[in-house]
Amino acid sequence: MSSRLYRAVGLMSGTSMDGIDAALIETDGEGHIRFLDFASRPYDDAFRADLRAAVLKGAAAMERQMDDDLRAVSRRLTILHAEVAGTIAKGADVVGFHGHTIGHRPDRGWTWQIGDGALLAQLLRIEVVDDFRGPDVAAGGQGAPLLPAYHRALGSGLERPFGVLNLGGVGNLTWIGGGDEIVAFDTGPANALIDDWLHEQRGLSFDENGALASAGDVHEEVLQSMLDLPWFDQAPPKSLDRQDFGIEPVRALNAEDGAATLTAFTAETVRLALSHVSSRPQRLLVTGGGRHNPVLMRMITERTGIAAEPVEAAGWRGDSMEAEGFAWFAVRKLRGLPTSFPEISGPRQPVVGGTLHVPS
Numbered sequence: 001m002s003s004r005l006y007r008a009v010g011l012m013s014g015t016s017m018d019g020i021d022a023a024l025i026e027t028d029g030e031g032h033i034r035f036l037d038f039a040s041r042p043y044d045d046a047f048r049a050d051l052r053a054a055v056l057k058g059a060a061a062m063e064r065q066m067d068d069d070l071r072a073v074s075r076r077l078t079i080l081h082a083e084v085a086g087t088i089a090k091g092a093d094v095v096g097f098h099g100h101t102i103g104h105r106p107d108r109g110w111t112w113q114i115g116d117g118a119l120l121a122q123l124l125r126i127e128v129v130d131d132f133r134g135p136d137v138a139a140g141g142q143g144a145p146l147l148p149a150y151h152r153a154l155g156s157g158l159e160r161p162f163g164v165l166n167l168g169g170v171g172n173l174t175w176i177g178g179g180d181e182i183v184a185f186d187t188g189p190a191n192a193l194i195d196d197w198l199h200e201q202r203g204l205s206f207d208e209n210g211a212l213a214s215a216g217d218v219h220e221e222v223l224q225s226m227l228d229l230p231w232f233d234q235a236p237p238k239s240l241d242r243q244d245f246g247i248e249p250v251r252a253l254n255a256e257d258g259a260a261t262l263t264a265f266t267a268e269t270v271r272l273a274l275s276h277v278s279s280r281p282q283r284l285l286v287t288g289g290g291r292h293n294p295v296l297m298r299m300i301t302e303r304t305g306i307a308a309e310p311v312e313a314a315g316w317r318g319d320s321m322e323a324e325g326f327a328w329f330a331v332r333k334l335r336g337l338p339t340s341f342p343e344i345s346g347p348r349q350p351v352v353g354g355t356l357h358v359p360s
Ligand SMILES: Nc1ncnc2c1ncn2[C@@H]1O[C@H](COP(=O)(O)OP(=O)(O)OP(=O)(O)O)[C@@H](O)[C@H]1O
Pocket: 013, 014, 015, 016, 017, 018, 166, 167, 168, 169, 170, 171, 191, 192, 194, 195, 205, 206, 207, 208, 209, 210, 287, 288, 289, 290, 292, 293, 294, 322
């Protein structure tokens, strides 16, 4: 018997703080996934600065504690999400709302996403599901990454083993072998340090098409010192806070060499990540904004020996993937199906994450 199909919107504000992505899909929360629409909107500089301040506060916090500034950012974030979602949500049954991660400390028993699901449900007049990560951490999981379950659903027809690499602010790898065996974990900062470097050196939010990196040289000794951390040897499950790594190691380099070295660092973290899987993937499908950076894609190919291909090569949509995933998770929540899994983020048992908000 086939399951009911839902029209679901997913909303993502990723760690790179570039803006909001919204996707509309038709799905049963299992193998039926039909893409319908996508919208995105970049943050303006003023709001990005407020979000950056919130992230610094969240990363330094010992516990989650809202203050007036954070409440104001959370409210503004929610209203911006309602505006973007409103452009594609007509007729939708449910909205999956990730919110914005301002701190991620599963070791301290919490992960922290701001954004007000109840307010979003009121603004859109549609049921909203938020807080997908918290219940996973409460069950002993990392709270991240979650998307690998969506990669598994999307990739049911692909030859195994294959890899999906998300190059967002933080990077994560999904490896899927025979019998749907899965290994998935955060790899390191993907674009976060490159973005921070460009912000500091040039007042820009990212290194468009790798222009600055392509004009510089990689300093291998600096690179090796950055890789010399026990975190890279640690077995999965594992996840990162955006602020776990910093740009200090390249501070003595010029702007071009710093960009080249940080770009090579991301490529090396992917090479090290592949040491945690039992066989080399036949394909490495790359999603997230980093796939638009040709210098990063070339370095990954050279340093891993596996051709980095954009996920579009498999017919998937790299710009909307995360938003689609949270739409799919929202439907799973409505159906009482797990949204996180012991073999991915490491909870003790499968967890039906998410909190449902019904407009009054
Ligand atoms: N043309 C481009 N050239 C270089 N880098 C690019 C380009 N387009 C996007 N990027 C990079 O991709 C980043 C955005 O990626 P993405 O939208 O996948 O991140 P995110 O969803 O915020 O992150 P996460 O997956 O960590 O939540 C930008 O900050 C930038 O570093």
